[in-house]
Amino acid sequence: MRRFDAILIGAGQAGPSLAVRMAERGMKVVLVERKFLGGTCVNSGCMPTKTLVASARAAYVSRRGADLGVKISGEIAIDMQVVRRRAHQITMEARNGLAEWLGNMDGVTTIYGHARFETTDRVCVNGETLTAPRIFINVGARPVIPDLPGLEDIDHLTSTSILTLDVLPRHLAIIGGSYIGLEFAQMYRRFGSEITVVERGARVASREDEDVSDAIQEILAAEGIDVRTNANRISFSRGEDGIRMSLDGADFDVSHVLVATGRRPNTDDLGLDIAGVAVDPRGYIVVDDKLATNVAGIWALGDCNGRGAFTHTSYNDFEIVAANLLDDEDRKVSSRIPGYALYIDPPLGRAGMTEREAASSGRKVLVSRRPMARVGRAKERDETRGFMKVVADADTKEILGAAILGIEGDEAIHGVIDAMSAGTRYTDLQWSVPIHPTVSELIPTLLRGMG
Ligand SMILES: Cc1cc2nc3c(=O)[nH]c(=O)nc-3n(C[C@H](O)[C@H](O)[C@H](O)COP(=O)(O)OP(=O)(O)OC[C@H]3O[C@@H](n4cnc5c(N)ncnc54)[C@H](O)[C@@H]3O)c2cc1C
């Protein structure tokens, strides 16, 4: 049995950084990873997909060149092998960089293998027992495959396996109209596929306010994406020319099916029951505000704790745990202002509550909304789709949330995230002087329109 000061299970966004911080304090730590260093973001999530989004945008801009007076003679063609290779290369650079960083770090041992609890302070990997007084779980999540008739009998893709596809689907059906479904829908449409998005809910991106969902759907429909909402009866069979899909009684043929119906935590094969670590009914590890589980000496970070589902929330979990355990600070998850982006083009940048959440919190709510057509930068680029809105508390003047669906929305939203993190009231920002011509330039005007 090998003894360490800490065991970290999973090398996603939290594990490697925490391992290094602890080793820098002279601790002897072991990082256990069953597949690839970097986890989802590096290998099958943000990095490869945002590289693909960049290729798709290059195609879109090239096709629109003539509108801006740029003549391109000949067809705009996509080389899927180059597109895919680029995404893979970005992944490999990040994965190899991590291996080098960890490899050069005294005090960090990396073991490749599946970890499983034997007791509260022992973990078995590749038949060997490791023990430590502190164990950090950072095991992430994986795609959910829904129980749809016929799905098991056809070759279907997930957000992971589609990354190895180097042919262009003739017709890609995407089941699920949220982050993963919508990002892949627009990117493959821009590569040249016919796309049908099948969402069982009444609208796409259903966590957002209705006006945001509607505007997203309009943006996608304008690019020729067929979005079917309220889809109830979905089934599949092998067709003569690919896959036969049946949707609410109507049949059609598609060449490929991508399943994008959510993710579930990798907590079912960890032996958590043996260690006595509590999980909720969906398998997420139950943690307190400092990410400690119900078992002393065991913490859970990242997607597996259900307190966030993004790269930045997993990394922030590392920052919280490191600050509390190593720097004698008092950091809590509940202090985090929720922020994220949906990387369709134009992107949706989000901060804090939706308008619906703010209204249902019982506060008296003020809202202001402006179209992107009011933004000089958007007009100059001839990309005026979308709008921005902000929600505030009428009594305290606190900013409760914002959405910027428009070019650079993922960047411009940080003005709001920073203001919310600093506790700035919207009335204090109404007279700030932004730089022209930027997207952020409309924010003071937006805040002056609160009503
Ligand atoms: C297609 C896609 C696109 C995305 N795009 C974005 C984006 O643009 N922005 C964003 O913020 N987020 C995005 N996300 C979400 C983001 O990737 C995740 O939230 C983030 O990677 C979670 O990090 P994590 O550290 O919690 O876990 P992970 O990165 O999933 O790491 C967990 C690691 O644990 C390992 N592991 C699991 N079980 C064991 C075990 N028993 N023993 C040993 N090792 C184990 C796994 O192999 C994995 O390497 C995207 C996700 C997907 C799928």
Ligand SMILES: NC(=O)c1ccc[n+]([C@@H]2O[C@H](COP(=O)([O-])OP(=O)(O)OC[C@H]3O[C@@H](n4cnc5c(N)ncnc54)[C@H](O)[C@@H]3O)[C@@H](O)[C@H]2O)c1
């Ligand atoms: N830009 C980003 O930050 C980004 C990008 C991609 C993924 N992610 C992360 O990945 C996670 C998973 O994303 P996701 O889009 O797969 O999941 P999701 O949980 O956000 O959405 C799943 C969608 O599928 C629909 N659905 C479920 N079952 C269905 C069925 N049988 N038929 C039709 N529709 C069905 C749901 O109604 C929902 O709209 C997200 O929580 C997110 O954190 C983030």
